[in-house]
Amino acid sequence: MNEKQEKRICTYARTPGGMNLGERVIVNGEWMLRHKGIKKYEDLSPEIIVECISGRKVDHIVYKPTSQTENVANG
Numbered sequence: 535m536n537e538k539q540e541k542r543i544c545t546y547a548r549t550p551g552g553m554n555l556g557e558r559v560i561v562n563g564e565w566m567l568r569h570k571g572i573k574k575y576e577d578l579s580p581e582i583i584v585e586c587i588s589g590r591k592v593d594h595i596v597y598k599p600t601s602q603t604e605n606v607a608n609g
Contacts, residue, residue: 545557547567556568556569556570556578557570559577565580566578566579580595581593
């Protein structure tokens, strides 16, 4: 176990085709994707994932604001 404070939420990130990418966990108040190997796991932030895909450094991600009606519709 690492020194990060984590909160386990049993949700899994899946591709549109249904393949499992990893478990969604909250570490130090931020959502991370926990990717598990045989003996180790790694917590990946959205910025790290975008850097891996794009090959470019990412300082931070700016999310679009959501309205109350979108939040109600999405549950």
